Amino acid sequence: MSSVPVGPLPPHSAVAGVVTGIRTVGFTPLAKRAMDIAIAAAALVAAAPFFLVVSLLVRADGGPAFYAHNRVGRGGRIFGCLKFRSMVVDSQARLEALLASDPEAREEWETTRKLRNDPRITRIGRFLRATSLDELPQLINVLRGDMAIVGPRPVTASELDSFYGAASAHYLTVRPGITGLWQVSGRSETSYDQRVALDVAYVSQPSLLADLRILLKTPVAVLSRRGAH
Template identity: 35%
Template sequence: YRNCIKRIIDIIMSFLGIIVLSPVLIVLSIFIKMTSPGPVLFKQERVGKNNKNFKIYKFRSMRTDTPKDVPTHMLEDPEQYITKIGKFMRKTSLDELPQLFNILKGEMSVIGPRPSLPNQYDLNELRNKNGASSIRPGLTGLAQISGRDELEIEVKANLDGEYAMEITLFKDIKLFFSTILSVIRSDGIKEGKIE
C-alpha cells in the first residue's frame, strides 16, 4: 500500500479535490487579490521525500514584507503580518488548498509529515534518524491531529516517525477524517512564539 496504491489514491484525491473545490479556489484568489497587494500564491522552499527540496504552494495569508523562511509560530508578533482574509484562511486551513497541486505533481501526499523548512535543522535531523524523511510529506498527518503548532519538536518528530514506520490504508483513512474534525475545531493553531 505505502508506495503504488497510496500514490494512486493521492492522484485521484488531489485531482478530484482541485475540480470540486475550484469555485472555492477562484473565490479565495479574488479576495486575496482585492484585499492586499502581492501575489495570490505564496511559494516557499520545503524539504520533501529523501530530503529533496521542492516549492510548496499556499494561498498568501500574510503581507509581502513578512520575514522570509521563518515559521509563523516563531515570529514575535505574527498578527501584524497576517491579512484580514489570511486570518480566516489560516483558521480554516483553506490557505493549504493549493498543496493539492503539490500532491498531484508527486511532491507531497495527502497524509504524511508536514513538510519542514530547510532551516528547521533540529526537526529535519530527527526525521532523518526516525525514517520520516524517507516518505512524502503530507497535507496532513499524525502530528497535525495531535497538537499541530503546540507540539514540541521532539514530540512532532516522534509522531512523524511513528507514522512512517506503519503506513496503512486504515490509518490514512482515520487520519483524513480526524483532520476534518480537527480543522472544524481549529485544534492546535498557534500564532507567534511558543513560550
C-alpha cells in the same frame, strides 16, 4: 532545541491508536500514490469556484494569490510548497523587526517557528489559517508528486537540520503530507519534539488504513481549530 531520538509514539499523544498496532497489510507506495492522485484531482475539481473567489480576495492588497515556500521533500529534494498567501507582502522584513525588538516573540519563534500574535498575517489570511484553507493549493503539489495527502508536515532545510537529528532519516523516506498525525494531534499546541516523534511514528508503521483514519479525523481537527494559528 534538542532533537528527539528515533522511537515509538510518546504515550501522551491522544492519537496513538491511529498507528499503534496497525499492520502494513495492503500498503504499497503505488497504492498510496494512486489514492493521493484520485483524492487530489477530485478535490481540485470540486474546489475550483472556491479557488477563484479566495484568489481574488487575497490579491486585493496588490500581492500574488499564491505563495511557494521551499520545503524538503522525499529524498531531500527541495520543492515549492504552495499556499494561499496569508501574509503581507513585506512579511520577512516585519518578522525580522519584531524578533529584533521583542525577546518574548523571539523565544516563541525559536521554540515553535510560529507566533500566536503574528503581525504579518492579513485579515483574510487569519481566516484561511484558522480553517487550514490556506493549504488547499497543496493539492497541486500532490498531483506534481511533491507531496502526499497524508504524511509528515513539510519542513524547511533548517528545521530538518536543527530539530530532527536521527529522525531525519525517517522523514526523508516519504513524501510530506497535507494532513497527518501532527495536524490531528493539536498542531501548534504540541512541542516541536512531539511533532518529530509523531512523524517518526507515522513513517515507522505505514498503512493505508492509518491514512484513512487520519483523513477521517482531519475535518474534526480543522473545524475545532485546535492549535491553529
